Amino acid sequence: MDKKQELINKWDAFLLKIESRFTDSLNHAKEASVNQLAESDYDFETTMRGWQGMKAQIRQLTDKIDEVWDEKVEPQMELIGDFASDEYTKGSILSDKLEENLQRFERQLEGELSQLFYDHAIKIADKKHNCTQCDAEIQIRNDLFRAQYITCSFCNTVNTIAPEAKFLKVGWGIVDNIAKVKTQTEFDVMEAAIEAIRLHRGQAPESYWETYEKAHSEYWNSFFKARITLNSELQNRYDDDIKRKQKEFENYKKIQTT
Structure with missing residues (x-):
C-alpha cells in the first residue's frame, strides 16, 4: 500500500x-x-x-x-x-x-x-380538591396552568385553587417542546424548503419562495395549534402569533432578495 x-x-x-x-x-x-x-x-x-x-x-x-x-x-x-x-x-x-x-x-x-x-x-395536579365552604369535590382543568377560580356546583362558592409548582411550569416552555415534536414532519418540510433557497445563494426563483412560504405557514400553524391542545389559554395569542411569524417571513425574504 x-x-x-x-x-x-x-x-x-x-x-x-x-x-x-x-x-x-x-x-x-x-x-x-x-x-x-x-x-x-x-x-x-x-x-x-x-x-x-x-x-x-x-x-x-x-x-x-x-x-x-x-x-x-x-x-x-x-x-x-x-x-x-x-x-x-x-x-x-x-x-x-x-x-x-x-x-x-x-x-x-x-x-x-x-x-x-x-x-x-x-x-x-389530578388530585382531589374540595370546596372551602361545603367540602364537595371540585376538579381543576388540566389545560390551564395558573391559579384557577372554580365555582362549586353544590353551593356556588368560588374557590381559588393554586396548583402545584410543577404543574404551573408546564404552561410555557414545556408545552413548546412537546409541540415541536408533534410537528416534526412539518418542521422538516419547512427546513428543506429554506435549505433549497440557501443553496441558490440569493438567486432562488420566486417559486422556491412560494414553496417556503407555504411550508413556513403550515409549520407555524401546526405548532401553535399543537400548543393550544395542551394550554388552552394560548388560543388567545394564536392570531398574533401567526401574524408575527408571517412578518418574520416577509422580513427574511426582503433581506435575502434585496
Whole structure:
C-alpha cells in the first residue's frame, strides 16, 4: 500500500470512529437525561443543565475533526501530493451531518423529557380538591396552568385553587417542546424548503419562495395549534402569533432578495 492510500485509510478510519463515538454519546445522553429527570424528582431545570453539559462534550467530538485535520492529517498529505482538498471535504461533510443530527436529537430529547415532565405534573395536579365552604369535590382543568377560580356546583362558592409548582411550569416552555415534536414532519418540510433557497445563494426563483412560504405557514400553524391542545389559554395569542411569524417571513425574504 502506498503512502497516499495509507493516509486516506487512516483519515477514513478516524472519521468513522468519530461518528461512532458521536452516536454512542447521544444514546448515553438520552439515557442519562431520562434517569436524571426521574432521580431528581422531576427537576426539569437541573436535568436541562445536565444535558447542556453533555451537549458541550458531544460538540467537542465535532471540533476534533478540524483539530486533527489541521494538526496532523493535512500536513502529512501535502507532503506527498495534491489530494488534501478532497479529503478535507469528507471531514467537512461529516461535521455538518453531526451538527444537523445533534440539533435534531436535541429537539427530540427535550420534547421527550418535556412529555415525561408533563405527564408527571398532570398526575400530581389530578388530585382531589374540595370546596372551602361545603367540602364537595371540585376538579381543576388540566389545560390551564395558573391559579384557577372554580365555582362549586353544590353551593356556588368560588374557590381559588393554586396548583402545584410543577404543574404551573408546564404552561410555557414545556408545552413548546412537546409541540415541536408533534410537528416534526412539518418542521422538516419547512427546513428543506429554506435549505433549497440557501443553496441558490440569493438567486432562488420566486417559486422556491412560494414553496417556503407555504411550508413556513403550515409549520407555524401546526405548532401553535399543537400548543393550544395542551394550554388552552394560548388560543388567545394564536392570531398574533401567526401574524408575527408571517412578518418574520416577509422580513427574511426582503433581506435575502434585496
